[in-house]
Amino acid sequence: MLYQYFLRRFLLTIPTFLGATIVVFFIVQLAPGGPLEQRIMQLQQAAAAEGGGGDVFGTTEIPPEAIEELKRFYGFDKPIYLRYLIWLGVYPRETDYQYLRPGKPKPVGEGVRLMVVKENGQYKLVNADDPSQPVEGWYIGKERERFGETVVEIYRKEFSGILTGNFGKSFVYQEPVLNLIKERIRISLQFGLIALILSYVICTYLGIQKALEHGTPFDLVTSILVFIGYSIPGWALGAVMLILFGGGSFWDVFPLGGFQSPDYESLSFFEKIWDRAYHAILPTLSYTISSFATLTVLMKNSLLENLSQDYIRTAFAKGLSEKRVIWLHALRNSVIPIAANIGFIIGVFVTGSYFIELVFNIDGFGKLSFEAILTRDYPIVFSFAVIAVLIKLFGAIFSDMVLAMVDPRIRFQ
Amino acid sequence: MNRTEQQQKAQPPKSLTVMQRRWRKFKRLKRGYYSFLILLGAYILSFFLPLLVNNRAIAVRYNGEWYFPAVKQMLVENFLIGKLFGMNYFYSGKFFGQEDNPGECNYRRLKEEWEAEGSDNIVIMPPYPYGPIEDIGVEGNEPFMAPFETKDGSAPRLFGTDDRGRDVFARMAYGFFVSISFALILAFFEYAIGVPLGGMLGYFGGKFDIYMQRLIEIWSSLPTLFLIIIVASIVRPNFILLIILLSLVRWVGITTLMRAEFYREKAKDYVAAAVSIGVPTHKIMLKHILPNSLVPIITYFPFSIVAGIAALVGLDFLGFGLPPPTPSWGQMMSVGLQHLTKWWLVIVPLSAMFLTLLLVVFIGEAIREAFDPKVFSRLR
Numbered sequence: 001m002l003y004q005y006f007l008r009r010f011l012l013t014i015p016t017f018l019g020a021t022i023v024v025f026f027i028v029q030l031a032p033g034g035p036l037e038q039r040i041m042q043l044q045q046a047a048a049a050e051g052g053g054g055d056v057f058g059t060t061e062i063p064p065e066a067i068e069e070l071k072r073f074y075g076f077d078k079p080i081y082l083r084y085l086i087w088l089g090v091y092p093r094e095t096d097y098q099y100l101r102p103g104k105p106k107p108v109g110e111g112v113r114l115m116v117v118k119e120n121g122q123y124k125l126v127n128a129d130d131p132s133q134p135v136e137g138w139y140i141g142k143e144r145e146r147f148g149e150t151v152v153e154i155y156r157k158e159f160s161g162i163l164t165g166n167f168g169k170s171f172v173y174q175e176p177v178l179n180l181i182k183e184r185i186r187i188s189l190q191f192g193l194i195a196l197i198l199s200y201v202i203c204t205y206l207g208i209q210k211a212l213e214h215g216t217p218f219d220l221v222t223s224i225l226v227f228i229g230y231s232i233p234g235w236a237l238g239a240v241m242l243i244l245f246g247g248g249s250f251w252d253v254f255p256l257g258g259f260q261s262p263d264y265e266s267l268s269f270f271e272k273i274w275d276r277a278y279h280a281i282l283p284t285l286s287y288t289i290s291s292f293a294t295l296t297v298l299m300k301n302s303l304l305e306n307l308s309q310d311y312i313r314t315a316f317a318k319g320l321s322e323k324r325v326i327w328l329h330a331l332r333n334s335v336i337p338i339a340a341n342i343g344f345i346i347g348v349f350v351t352g353s354y355f356i357e358l359v360f361n362i363d364g365f366g367k368l369s370f371e372a373i374l375t376r377d378y379p380i381v382f383s384f385a386v387i388a389v390l391i392k393l394f395g396a397i398f399s400d401m402v403l404a405m406v407d408p409r410i411r412f413q
Numbered sequence: 414m415n416r417t418e419q420q421q422k423a424q425p426p427k428s429l430t431v432m433q434r435r436w437r438k439f440k441r442l443k444r445g446y447y448s449f450l451i452l453l454g455a456y457i458l459s460f461f462l463p464l465l466v467n468n469r470a471i472a473v474r475y476n477g478e479w480y481f482p483a484v485k486q487m488l489v490e491n492f493l494i495g496k497l498f499g500m501n502y503f504y505s506g507k508f509f510g511q512e513d514n515p516g517e518c519n520y521r522r523l524k525e526e527w528e529a530e531g532s533d534n535i536v537i538m539p540p541y542p543y544g545p546i547e548d549i550g551v552e553g554n555e556p557f558m559a560p561f562e563t564k565d566g567s568a569p570r571l572f573g574t575d576d577r578g579r580d581v582f583a584r585m586a587y588g589f590f591v592s593i594s595f596a597l598i599l600a601f602f603e604y605a606i607g608v609p610l611g612g613m614l615g616y617f618g619g620k621f622d623i624y625m626q627r628l629i630e631i632w633s634s635l636p637t638l639f640l641i642i643i644v645a646s647i648v649r650p651n652f653i654l655l656i657i658l659l660s661l662v663r664w665v666g667i668t669t670l671m672r673a674e675f676y677r678e679k680a681k682d683y684v685a686a687a688v689s690i691g692v693p694t695h696k697i698m699l700k701h702i703l704p705n706s707l708v709p710i711i712t713y714f715p716f717s718i719v720a721g722i723a724a725l726v727g728l729d730f731l732g733f734g735l736p737p738p739t740p741s742w743g744q745m746m747s748v749g750l751q752h753l754t755k756w757w758l759v760i761v762p763l764s765a766m767f768l769t770l771l772l773v774v775f776i777g778e779a780i781r782e783a784f785d786p787k788v789f790s791r792l793r
Binding site for chain 2: 024240
């Protein structure tokens with residue numbers, strides 16, 4: 001029953017995932033001022049700056065061939081629904097463009113020479129060395145003018161998109177997006193995971209203590225912390241800590257940001273560990289505070305609620321020790337809501353926070369994707385969106401799994 | 414004591430409605446109640462900010478005529494009535510006889526000049542004579558003045574100035590007005606979408622509900638802030654566009670809440686009774702179920718305000734919020750982070766945001782306590 005339920009949940013993520021990617025894709029692609037426009041503008045400015053052939057407005061005509069090629073480079077030569085399907089990887093992507101002059105053979109690799117011939121007004125692709133052999137894997141595209149000559153383009157087809165694990169190549173870094181992400185996500189993960197563990201340990205413990213000492217001075221004092229946590233976003237607290245401890249105006253205790261010192265490589269092993277930790281303290285604190293208030297209050301209320309239940313009364317009445325009742329009976333049921341929260345919190349921590357990474361100047365995943373928006377580096381923008389959607393979807397399922405694990409009474413339908 | 418008097422005494426006190434009882438409970442929770450009063454007072458006061466903190470004079474008497482630039486500004490910008498009448502609060506320096514100043518009149522200088530001359534002309538300045546938008550273009554404004562620094566005997570800068578010589582205290586104060594107004598309007602739209610939609614989903618159910626649930630699922634799996642930044646990086650956002658974008662994101666929360674509430678209430682006997690005596694559906698929803706669903710609507714409100722303010726500050730911080738030079742806390746913080754040695758640039762807007770959100774959170778806690786009390790009985 002439970003397996004069936006989760007199987008269904010996993011299957012249901014497919015339409016949701018498709019829906020979410022459609023929304024993201026269309027919003028980004030339909031927006032004006034995309035990479036193509038930016039590039040064309042750059043070229044125009046560059047041409048105008050060189051002073052060659054600019055008109056009175058300082059704009060320069062870019063040859064239509066060049067625009068055509070740019071369009072193809074950024075994938076704007078197809079209607080948007082096809083672009084979406086290509087991007088997903090369920091519609092073939094055209095690659096390896098070659099230009100053939102009709103009647104002239106041209107080597108296209110692997111010792112094959114191809115030739116385009118015109119038959120009955122239509123172009124046909126033949127093997128130049130052995131016309132009897134069929135041509136496999138190459139397709140004829142449009143006829144176009146290049147440098148004053150009529151050429152025919154040919155291309156290969158391949159299915160490659162996010163579903164086949166091809167996230168594309170960054171326009172800015174000229175590197176596969178996956179490589180970039182792998183590098184950056186390691187950094188984000190380091191902060192995220194430490195902060196995740198820290199917040200769970202601290203919040204659970206504090207929540208329990210607050211519940212047990214409900215109404216005492218300890219409870220009231222820690223409530224102040226909780227209220228601070230509620231009323232200040234983690235990144236903003238990070239900014240305060242930078243001002244206070246970053247050495248600008250007050251105490252020079254911690255570095256101004258970054259992930260490690262510039263001379264990191266020359267340090268000894270233990271110095272390396274210390275260096276990392278030293279750089280990580282303030283950002284990790286910022287991350288931790290983001291979920292601190294919610295988790296603590298959740299834990300406290302949940303335990304308080306359980307402590308007022310009948311089964312606790314029974315347990316006390318049986319003469320069990322207070323320790324046993326609280327830590328075994330009440331706590332077991334009280335951790336359920338905060339355990340169920342884990343999937344949602346993971347999302348925040350794994351994808352990093354643009355805010356915290358920007359405040360502390362950490363080259364993590366969040367900062368990468370934020371900068372990608374500014375530079376219109378669409379492959380990175382899309383990849384971030386896809387990963388964020390996936391983490392949210394699976395985070396929710398993961399939460400339910402954890403819930404099923406810690407609460408055997410749960411019956412999913 | 415005669416009988417009638419006795420009878421009157423014996424009568425039970427007039428019974429209170431649920432709402433009245435909750436309001437009394439709320440008033441008894443001092444922390445929340447006073448936070449509410451302080452915040453309400455501060456917000457009402459902030460409508461009159463142009464009269465209190467401004468570089469424009471409240472009143473000018475020049476050649477026997479009275480002019481009220483700050484009052485007009487208040488009517489135009491804060492009450493929006495002035496806009497309807499096409500009011501103009503701009504007076505050039507030349508207009509008041511500052512021959513060398515074709516731009517906006519520098520009222521601080523005007524006041525000094527007239528006082529030195531001993532003329533009949535009068536300038537009445539606001540108590541804090543600096544505005545949120547005037548920068549180094551106006552004489553007397555210098556970048557990075559420290560808190561309480563004065564120059565040439567002018568009024569001290571309470572919280573210094575920023576990188577463009579704009580007064581930090583003035584920007585903080587106007588930022589409060591902008592933030593709260595933004596959050597309130599945003600919450601209004603959120604509710605305007607979420608309450609009817611959630612109510613219909615919960616009450617009618619069926620196919621509509623199933624499809625909308627899918628949409629909500631898709632919507633809540635989106636990295637929404639990321640998408641807003643993308644849109645905002647393309648279209649320079651203004652106040653209205655930001656409200657639209659954020660309401661497009663935020664309707665989900667209250668919709669889900671209302672859906673669950675209507676779904677639960679629908680199954681209760683009083684609804685069945687209303688249906689059976691033939692009350693029309695819209696009346697059942699509006700007059701029967703809605704008043705019983707007020708608890709989540711009201712308790713959610715403060716947290717929606719907190720989220721709205723935090724979202725605005727965040728977007729402003731990233732540079733995708735309100736267009737400059739709108740005074741906003743997020744923009745102030747991002748300037749501050751570029752100039753870490755000028756601590757007041759970060760601390761001031763941040764403290765303002767912190768205190769505001771703290772008050773809202775206190776109110777929220779008290780409202781929840783009053784509307785949805787959880788009684789924990791301790792057994793030992």
